[in-house]
Amino acid sequence: xxxxxxxxxxxxxxxxxxxxxxxxxxxxxxxxxxxxxxxxxxxxxxxxxxxxxxxxxxxxxxxxxxxxxxxxxxxxxxxxxxxxxxxxxxxxxxxxxxxxxxxxxxxxxxxxxxxxxxxxxxxxxxxxxxxxxxxxxxxxxxxxxxxxxxxxxxxxxxxxxxxxxxxxxxxxxxxxxxxxxxxxxxxxxxxxxxxxxxxxxxxxxxxxxxxxxxxxxxxxxxxxxxxxxxxxxxxxxxxxxxxxxx
Numbered sequence: 001x002x003x004x005x006x007x008x009x010x011x012x013x014x015x016x017x018x019x020x021x022x023x024x025x026x027x028x029x030x031x032x033x034x035x036x037x038x039x040x041x042x043x044x045x046x047x048x049x050x051x052x053x054x055x056x057x058x059x060x061x062x063x064x065x066x067x068x069x070x071x072x073x074x075x076x077x078x079x080x081x082x083x084x085x086x087x088x089x090x091x092x093x094x095x096x097x098x099x100x101x102x103x104x105x106x107x108x109x110x111x112x113x114x115x116x117x118x119x120x121x122x123x124x125x126x127x128x129x130x131x132x133x134x135x136x137x138x139x140x141x142x143x144x145x146x147x148x149x150x151x152x153x154x155x156x157x158x159x160x161x162x163x164x165x166x167x168x169x170x171x172x173x174x175x176x177x178x179x180x181x182x183x184x185x186x187x188x189x190x191x192x193x194x195x196x197x198x199x200x201x202x203x204x205x206x207x208x209x210x211x212x213x214x215x216x217x218x219x220x221x222x223x224x225x226x227x228x229x230x231x232x233x234x235x236x237x238x239x240x241x242x243x244x245x246x
Contacts, residue, residue, distance in 0.1 A: 020115075020127065020213050021065065024144065028061030028069040028116075031231045032151060037224040038079065041217045051086035052126060052217045053079050054224070058151040059113055062144060068117035069237070070127065070213070072147060075154035078112035078128050080216055111143060111158050112216060116228045118237050124228050126216040132206040133160035142211025 038053035057074030064070065081089055088094065112128030129143045141157040173183035219225055 020070075020215065022063035022070050022213075023065065024063045026061050026147065027064055028071070028235060028237070030058050030060040030071070030149075031227070032056075032058050033073075033224075033227070037221045039220045041220070048083045050083070050217075051079065051081045051089070053221070054114060054126070055079060058149045060147040060149060062113070062147060067119075067122060068115055068124075070113060070115050072111075072113040072144075074149070074152035075146075075158055076110040078110065078114075078126055078216065080126075080128070112213070114219065114228070116231060118232060120225075120229045120232070124219040124225060126219065127213045128216050130209050130212050130214055131158065131160070132210055134163055136203055136206055136210070137163050138207065138210065140210075144211075 033054055033056050036053060036055050038051055040049045041052050042049055054073060055077050057077050059071035059073045059077070061069050062072045079089070111131065112126060115125050115127055117124060131141065131143075133139065133141070139160065141160070143157065146155065146157075175181055175183070219228070
């Protein structure tokens with residue numbers, strides 16, 4: 001698939017979901033998962049269902065807002081897998097880290113975690129840090145510094161992966177009132193430059209989203225939800241308009 005098609009798909013999908021905002025903070029400590037927690041969610045836009053979840057490791061508080069705390073997991077801790085990749089993972093146990101070759105996952109590079117609400121009545125959800133360096137060619141991950149951990153072995157920024165080459169789509173101009181007629185010179189010129197205009201518009205948008213956290217999927221595993229609720233109880237956090245720890 002060409003870079004332009006990737007840009008169109010990514011921008012269209014991400015325009016449906018606003019980036020999240022929170023105050024960077026280590027208030028909330030950390031917790032450890034010792035096993036996989038996986039569940040299936042319906043595919044976005046009518047696509048096939050995907051396997052999502054968290055893998056073992058330490059999840060460390062990196063920020064909070066009035067509703068809860070964001071915990072960042074180990075590199076590769078968040079899984080969002082298309083059916084074929086999910087089947088391979090379930091069969092072999094191999095965790096694909098860089099799944100950015102998947103159309104819907106261009107912004108996913110194994111970096112993210114889970115939002116844990118103060119109130120058990122609110123919804124916990126997975127989030128990931130957007131990574132479009134394969135599309136933009138940039139080197140800077142733009143993600144927050146990884147919190148230190150004695151459990152999570154990976155250090156530093158995630159790899160960007162191989163850059164995808166730019167291959168403009170061939171645009172065919174058809175007059176709906178006269179489909180068999182050749183295009184006008186103006187229409188033909190517009191079709192020839194449209195891919196480059198789209199790329200010029202799309203790349204700055206992707207660069208602006210680089211490293212931002214974004215919603216991935218609601219937590220829909222009862223055992224994991226119970227663990228997350230216990231984390232909040234043990235830390236004595238309750239839903240409040242005040243910042244945790246204040």
